[in-house]
Amino acid sequence: MSLKRLEIKKNIRKTDDKNLSFRVFDLGMASIEDYLKPHKKDHFFIIIVESGNIKVHIEDQVYLLKSGKISIIFPDQIHFLSNMSTDLAGKIILFEEVLFCSDILKNELSPYNVNLSVHLNCTALSSVEFEKVLPIIKNIEDIYNDPSLVKKEQARFYIKIFLLGLIESVHGQHPVLHQDTQGPDQNTYIAFKKLLNRQYKSERTVQYYALELAISSKKLNALNKRYSGETAINAIHNRILTEIKRKLLFSDLSHKEIAFDLGFSSPSALNKFVKAKLKETPTDLQNELAQIYTA
Structure with missing residues (x-):
């Protein structure tokens, strides 16, 4: 079986995409057609489920994502999607590692941070936490739909806030993961x-x-x-x-x-x-x- 490696620079859906290091799409059949067979990517892939459910196969693990669940798939992790419900709704965010501007994010989202990366493959947020995430996602999507030089920097800011909040939530659920990240x-x-x-x-x-x-x-x-x-x-x-x-x-x-x-x-x-x-x-x-x- 040949394994396809999808590249973010080839995922061009509108003219501005070639100048952006991130993408935002609605979660639905039209947006996941390329992801239904096993493959890997050269970028990060986030799924945010607002309603319905979908299965995410990552390496040899299978996760059922439903409302309030978020999955971060790391570059070069083998994965595919399946069993999408008819009422599925949410967002997909793709972004390049170039977005990481801080040592904290670089270390936390390092593929070598084994425990944390496994938990980020499937994270369940409380209803309160999830409601706080949605406006941030909306801000990222609005910038994607109408980008400018200044707005692109704002998108980096919002993506970092989203990721750091998600990491903090995982640390709260699994305190043993909370270690000195810069020692x-x-x-x-x-x-x-x-x-x-x-x-x-x-x-x-x-x-x-x-x-x-x-x-x-x-x-x-x-x-x-x-x-x-x-x-x-x-x-x-x-x-x-x-x-x-x-x-x-x-x-x-x-x-x-x-x-x-x-x-x-x-x-x-x-x-x-x-x-x-x-x-x-x-x-x-x-x-x-x-x-x-x-x-």
């Missing part, structure tokens, strides 16, 4: 996740990453436990599992080809790894994921 420890943690993203195919020991980061293995484990709730070795294994799932679902590679592409010594080594982590074979996992994406 050296989190910078080291983020550096580890970035290094892991580059090296996971060839380097799978905690010792390697600790040495590269000039810290002890004990310190690296402590940072991972603090910021993601998992050990460093589990972070390494879960990164590999994520790529295994993606390749099983969205590539035409055989299990043998996947094994060698991901640095396993043999298909049996891949099989052993998946069984140890998930208690099922790669074939079982592939069938399970296929059911999720065809449901």
Whole structure:
């Protein structure tokens, strides 16, 4: 299966779009036709549901969005939409990462901030919180429909207010996520996740990453436990599992080809790894994921 990557600069619905780093659309069939098959994007994708419901499939998770729920899908997360009700209403907002002007937003919405990003994939707001969001969304939409140089800067401001409010709500629902976002420890943690993203195919020991980061293995484990709730070795294994799932679902590679592409010594080594982590074979996992994406 070939996986399409949608680009915001090619999503041109009116002349002004080519000069904007954000888009706002009504949530309905006409606006989601391109999103009904598995794909990924080079930009952030927000769904705000005011009435009705729709299913959002993100990687190997499925979320039912209904009134008061918001989903932020991160760049390069594999996803698609399904099961839209006839009374569905709401908004879609697309925006480029260039909109992030503050370190707080850059850190909070980093794809390496694992716990927070998972919660932002599907967030339920109280009725009071949701009512406060709607005027902000309306301001963003009004600027999109009638942009100017000054108004575009205002849109950045409103999008930041919306995102920071949503992040604060998630922190309130999950206090354990509320950490110092600008300290050296989190910078080291983020550096580890970035290094892991580059090296996971060839380097799978905690010792390697600790040495590269000039810290002890004990310190690296402590940072991972603090910021993601998992050990460093589990972070390494879960990164590999994520790529295994993606390749099983969205590539035409055989299990043998996947094994060698991901640095396993043999298909049996891949099989052993998946069984140890998930208690099922790669074939079982592939069938399970296929059911999720065809449901």
